[in-house]
Amino acid sequence: MKIQTEVLIVGGGATGVGISRDLSLRGIPSILIERGDFTFGASGRNHGLLHSGGRYAVSDPEAARECISENRILRRIASHCIEETEGLFISLPGDSFDFRDQFLRACEETGIPTTLLSREEALTLEPELNPDLLGAVKVPDGAMNPFALVLENARDAEKHGAKFILHTEVTSLQMNRDKIKGVCVKDLINGEEYLINPSYLINATGAWANQFLKLAGLHIGLALSKGTMIITNQRLNQRVINRCRLPSDGDIIVPNDTVSILGTTSIRSEEIENFEVTPAEVSLLIQETSKMIPAIQETRLIRAYAGIRPLFQSEEKGGHREISRGFTLIDHGKRDGLKNFITITGGKFVTYRLMAEKTSDLVCQKMGIDTSCSTHLKPLPGISEPSKLKDRLKKIGQPATAGGGEILCDCEWIRREEVEGVLTEGKLKDLQDILHRTRLAKGTCQGGFCIYRLLGVLHDLRMTRGDSNKMLKGFLEERWKGIRPILWGPSLKEEEFIESIYKGIFNL
Amino acid sequence: MHFDLIVIGMGLSGLMAAKTASEAGQKILIIGKGMGSLSLFSNTIDVLGTISKAMNMEPHVQTTDTNPKSPWGEHPVPEDQFAHRQVSGPLGTRMNDGLSQWMKNRPKHPYSKVGLDRIKEALSSYISLFPPPYSFQTVGNGNCLIPTGLGTLRPTYLIPITMVAGTSLKERDGLIVGFKGFKDFYADYVADQLNCRGLTLSLSETFNKEITATALSRLMENEPFRETIGREIKEKLHGETRVGLPALLGVRESWKVKKDLEEIIGAEIFEIPILPPSIPGMRIFNRFKEWLIQKGVTFLLGHFISKTILKGKRCEGVHVHNPPVSYLYSADRYILATGRFVGGGLVANEKKIFEPIFNLPITQPESREDWFRKSFFDDLSHSVHQAGILTDSSFRAINEKGEVILENVWVAGSILSNHHSVDEKSREGIEIATGYMAAKEALKHGA
Numbered sequence: 001m002k003i004q005t006e007v008l009i010v011g012g013g014a015t016g017v018g019i020s021r022d023l024s025l026r027g028i029p030s031i032l033i034e035r036g037d038f039t040f041g042a043s044g045r046n047h048g049l050l051h052s053g054g055r056y057a058v059s060d061p062e063a064a065r066e067c068i069s070e071n072r073i074l075r076r077i078a079s080h081c082i083e084e085t086e087g088l089f090i091s092l093p094g095d096s097f098d099f100r101d102q103f104l105r106a107c108e109e110t111g112i113p114t115t116l117l118s119r120e121e122a123l124t125l126e127p128e129l130n131p132d133l134l135g136a137v138k139v140p141d142g143a144m145n146p147f148a149l150v151l152e153n154a155r156d157a158e159k160h161g162a163k164f165i166l167h168t169e170v171t172s173l174q175m176n177r178d179k180i181k182g183v184c185v186k187d188l189i190n191g192e193e194y195l196i197n198p199s200y201l202i203n204a205t206g207a208w209a210n211q212f213l214k215l216a217g218l219h220i221g222l223a224l225s226k227g228t229m230i231i232t233n234q235r236l237n238q239r240v241i242n243r244c245r246l247p248s249d250g251d252i253i254v255p256n257d258t259v260s261i262l263g264t265t266s267i268r269s270e271e272i273e274n275f276e277v278t279p280a281e282v283s284l285l286i287q288e289t290s291k292m293i294p295a296i297q298e299t300r301l302i303r304a305y306a307g308i309r310p311l312f313q314s315e316e317k318g319g320h321r322e323i324s325r326g327f328t329l330i331d332h333g334k335r336d337g338l339k340n341f342i343t344i345t346g347g348k349f350v351t352y353r354l355m356a357e358k359t360s361d362l363v364c365q366k367m368g369i370d371t372s373c374s375t376h377l378k379p380l381p382g383i384s385e386p387s388k389l390k391d392r393l394k395k396i397g398q399p400a401t402a403g404g405g406e407i408l409c410d411c412e413w414i415r416r417e418e419v420e421g422v423l424t425e426g427k428l429k430d431l432q433d434i435l436h437r438t439r440l441a442k443g444t445c446q447g448g449f450c451i452y453r454l455l456g457v458l459h460d461l462r463m464t465r466g467d468s469n470k471m472l473k474g475f476l477e478e479r480w481k482g483i484r485p486i487l488w489g490p491s492l493k494e495e496e497f498i499e500s501i502y503k504g505i506f507n508l
Numbered sequence: 509m510h511f512d513l514i515v516i517g518m519g520l521s522g523l524m525a526a527k528t529a530s531e532a533g534q535k536i537l538i539i540g541k542g543m544g545s546l547s548l549f550s551n552t553i554d555v556l557g558t559i560s561k562a563m564n565m566e567p568h569v570q571t572t573d574t575n576p577k578s579p580w581g582e583h584p585v586p587e588d589q590f591a592h593r594q595v596s597g598p599l600g601t602r603m604n605d606g607l608s609q610w611m612k613n614r615p616k617h618p619y620s621k622v623g624l625d626r627i628k629e630a631l632s633s634y635i636s637l638f639p640p641p642y643s644f645q646t647v648g649n650g651n652c653l654i655p656t657g658l659g660t661l662r663p664t665y666l667i668p669i670t671m672v673a674g675t676s677l678k679e680r681d682g683l684i685v686g687f688k689g690f691k692d693f694y695a696d697y698v699a700d701q702l703n704c705r706g707l708t709l710s711l712s713e714t715f716n717k718e719i720t721a722t723a724l725s726r727l728m729e730n731e732p733f734r735e736t737i738g739r740e741i742k743e744k745l746h747g748e749t750r751v752g753l754p755a756l757l758g759v760r761e762s763w764k765v766k767k768d769l770e771e772i773i774g775a776e777i778f779e780i781p782i783l784p785p786s787i788p789g790m791r792i793f794n795r796f797k798e799w800l801i802q803k804g805v806t807f808l809l810g811h812f813i814s815k816t817i818l819k820g821k822r823c824e825g826v827h828v829h830n831p832p833v834s835y836l837y838s839a840d841r842y843i844l845a846t847g848r849f850v851g852g853g854l855v856a857n858e859k860k861i862f863e864p865i866f867n868l869p870i871t872q873p874e875s876r877e878d879w880f881r882k883s884f885f886d887d888l889s890h891s892v893h894q895a896g897i898l899t900d901s902s903f904r905a906i907n908e909k910g911e912v913i914l915e916n917v918w919v920a921g922s923i924l925s926n927h928h929s930v931d932e933k934s935r936e937g938i939e940i941a942t943g944y945m946a947a948k949e950a951l952k953h954g955a
Contacts, residue, residue, distance in 0.1 A: 279877050459696040460708065487892075489858075499884075504549050507933075
């Protein structure tokens, strides 16, 4: 099999999918290939924080400017994927007011609106805050659903002619003197190998950028930084809570639907795939974030996870916190003499659209086409759907008599009908694909019960692929990565319960 | 109120301790928050599912082909397929030999503290509580394999009569039956794994939306209901000689549910253990409860200990909190049988594991980093499962120096250290043996 395309995008994260949409709106056909599912990398493993830019105002004003500008655009084009929570930067005893003043000045310079709040005002807004706080600064932070945002981009791109090939990886590149001519790919589900001939190739593989570039014998200065986060069992704050100090470990708490997400660490990492969260990292995050919201000490945790940030290093600087969170666009024509090859990496989730715009501009320039970007003007397709948590809960909370079949997931109230809907939509190649598209396995038991039920429904529908018990084992092993570091208190109790079911009753 | 003995915990070990002491004519109070793991995981009585392969189960299941994917595939067909199922002694020869050899290398294991003879006595005592028609039995003289709700086979030792036919299930000779609207059992899932046929029955419209395990098992007790489903199964039977249903054949009189269905369908019926709650476990609990109350044991279910009164090395009483009042109960002797984390016998905070009622010391790994292995399905058991209370040979908690901490408190059940009951598949065996033994030891000591 041989496929011809104008542009081939490698990587199904926010950036790659963003480029796909951008090009499709400009009328340029593209194919995107992704090794896993959408948001397999850092796009699916972050805070879900719609940065105001405040976090970088002092240390990285350029990144801060990009953040606030994109923040405003996303509120317009993707309001259904965003909760406009606002954010507070709080000062605790021992935090210097000098930094706060510096922070306020930097926000002003980068165009981030701020409101200074007294201790009492902050506590009225967020009663769970540490009562000893000295004061707070309000900024336009928000919370977002990264997966929904990426899917919406994909949906719109597809509508405009873009194509997506998931679970497929690039195995090698065919090059001549100044061009990449062919891209050999392999379908990871059925093992089929084929060739794609693109006119232009875009490397949007994020943290995997260098792994991909290696296929072309190239390398760029990229630092990988592991960020660890923890999900609490309930929502503790209405606004994003930041510590008003230079970015450090454990200084952000982002509300997200019914939970809060505590983060984050930044640890230099060499491993992109086999990284783990240790109990010690979890303890550090709890120790630090509970200084801002003491109730965290008593709150049940449901999972820890980590993502790998790709940070571009233009020149050697000190620690990885100091490396810019801005993005980088590399024209391999200029840099390495491969005229039709572009790499885009670094950046923040919040700036994915801008990254996509700049990449698409470069593609157009190479093609000699004069079209301009419109992704900042055209809203994403699902914008009319209910976005507020309250409205969505109303939809979920319909009584059982309204139909929908039995509740498969007791934690998140997912009915059989919803799952069957996702299943029959098709295109789903593995268990994780299904889980990505529902809230199954996202609740307190982390799939301990509903995964079995999901496999049962697959058997009922005669849609199983391979040995279900092997898939179940694989799921439980994957689940383990997220819960092992948080096992004490009620989580440990539940863990003993789940283990007694699968290793005990079921002898798996 | 004063008693000879107070048993704290109403799981299998506590019930067994109460039974043992009651047989010695003691005045007993048993206090429990709930039914312990009985209502959750106990469907059968495991003694040691992991005895060395050579000593292990007779393969009771026949395979009709050598499909490597088949769960039967790993087990060779024996020459003389056991012809009759018999109730052998409390320990069949294979189990007896396997267990005694296994215990030799594990001197600290609760079984080793109890000793083989007392384990046999304890199991006999348990079996005697279940006279026919709802009796427990071994199949062959070692472990047998029963099909589970995942379609896997699980080694276990004593099984209720309602599960016996499952041990001789053959490929393509079983019909697995599930119910639409019951989300904790999927007939096709189980059948696909076992190379049998699956059938999902639609109950009358009312139930199609959603039905729970307890509701279904109560329905099974209803004769017209089981007649209806029996006739439907018979209609859809394609000559299979065995029919497997989720383990919900009634909380009461399940032997009769089984017998009636067998008469209507004309095939042997067996129950398949499923996700919690465990209806077979509730039957065990109910039988103990009925027997103990009849023997005059005071039974306080749904209560928990809020405070203990300790004086020197003795426990002088326990407060039972029953809002808005607390009652004080005292006894000469106490047995602590509160289970592990699920039961609340052990509690963990971010740093360590502790025992909340008497604050007895818990042997445990150095740091939380070591509680669990990096892989869930690691070949080795997670270290946290070995944590628990260390006792002397008479089942009283001891400190690091080996000194008895409370002279009139004995400890029984899964809260004990140095076992991995889930991996060993020894949960019920340990509970029965140590519950029995702790009571015997307590009885030795006068007031």
